[in-house]
Amino acid sequence: MxxxxxxxxxxxxxxxxxxxxxxxxxxxxxxxxxxxxxxxxxxxxxxxxxxxxxxxxxxxxxxxxxxxxxxxxxxxxxxxxxxxxxxAGQELEPARRRGDVPPGTMHLIAFLEEVPAYVLDAKYDILAWNPLASALMGDLDSQPVEDLNVIRWVFRSPDLAEHLGDEEKSRFARASVADLRWAAGRYPDDADIQALVAEMLALSPEFARLWAMHEVEVRREQRKRVTHPVAGVIDAICQVLPVPDREDLRLVLYTTEPGSPSHRALRRLREVTLSS
Structure with missing residues (x-):
């Protein structure tokens, strides 16, 4: 420095x-x-x-x-x-990357300082994120790269039964499996996607049940409630946007209604992140 x-x-x-x-x-x-x-x-x-x-x-x-x-x-x-x-002796990008995330997308999530933002690939691996997404989702920077997979988070969670008992979370789990099936069909030669499906079929009866339904649905916008230990309850609109020129990547944004309690909660979380 x-x-x-x-x-x-x-x-x-x-x-x-x-x-x-x-x-x-x-x-x-x-x-x-x-x-x-x-x-x-x-x-x-x-x-x-x-x-x-x-x-x-x-x-x-x-x-x-x-x-x-x-x-x-x-x-x-x-x-x-x-x-x-x-x-200041800092790396320019505030988000860690794994894989080939376009520089323009990396810059975009870096400047979205009041919106949690991250990039998903077709396998549901989280490849890049900004600081607010890390704070909201549980310190992504400290987690091993191989653990940053949303499908594994859902179906290997010890709270899976409770998770699926919640209507909104159950809908998210079902939609995620339907989206992964779409990806498996779209990229039949992707060994990583096929290996994840085989792993989940062997380890999670709930995943196997949903997979057997053969539902196919590309993930799009949906509402999501996050209960954060510092910020409290945040009701967000989870927007899923395609990354230009990379159909296998998607940008996920957690937006809230301006002036709402959830909006204020996100701002509190940002303030805590800045002060830490």
């Missing part, structure tokens, strides 16, 4: 931004060129003391979440954001 250079860069970018560009009043009595420190801190959702320490080259090592918040508050360009991450 290059503390002195980072401090100088933050000061120079802060002085460049005019208050009206970020929706703040200007006024003739402002003696500070650009934004005040407390204004940057407010826009980035962090304490003024934390930001002052960064500008004085004595702050802690900022997380990727903090850097993304600063990049947004200071209206950094793509190249400036990359430079900010370099000075």
């Amino acid at each position: 290059k503390r002195d250079e980072l401090a100088g860069f933050l000061r120079s970018r802060r002085e460049r931004v005019r208050p009206h560009e970020v929706g703040l009043p200007g006024g003739e009595r402002r003696r500070t060129p650009g934004l005040r420190r407390q204004e940057v801190a407010q826009l980035a959702g962090m304490s003024i003391d934390y930001y002052i320490r960064l500008e004085q080259a004595r702050g802690p090592h900022p997380s990727r979440q903090v850097l993304n918040a600063l990049a947004r508050a200071l209206m950094l360009t793509t190249d400036e954001r990359a430079h900010l991450f370099h000075l």
Whole structure:
């Protein structure tokens, strides 16, 4: 981490931004060129003391979440954001990847700071995610790559019976199996998909029962309720969007109604993520 250079860069970018560009009043009595420190801190959702320490080259090592918040508050360009991450000694992408996720999709989920977002492949492996998705779904960054499979999460869960007793969760499990069957037919030579199906048929009677129904349905938008230990209950619309030029990949977004309790809960979760 290059503390002195980072401090100088933050000061120079802060002085460049005019208050009206970020929706703040200007006024003739402002003696500070650009934004005040407390204004940057407010826009980035962090304490003024934390930001002052960064500008004085004595702050802690900022997380990727903090850097993304600063990049947004200071209206950094793509190249400036990359430079900010370099000075802080951080990898540019806040999402881990496995497999061939297009760079444009990686950049998109990185900038979706208030929306949990991740990328699924046809086998239901989670290939990439942003920090809010990791916070919502249980610290994805700390899990082994081989464990990041939604089908395994559902049908190898010790709470499977309770899970399937809930109408909404049961519907999700059934739709996931129907979607996996579609993928198995669409990609008949994909050994990984075939191996997952064989594994689940051997280990999960519930999966075998649903698989035997021969239902086929491509996964699309559906409502989902998440109970988070910190944020509480979040009722989200789970949107599933195709990744351009990669029909085997899908972008999953958890959106909430603006101003709703679920929207506020997601914001609380983001604040906790930024402060950690």
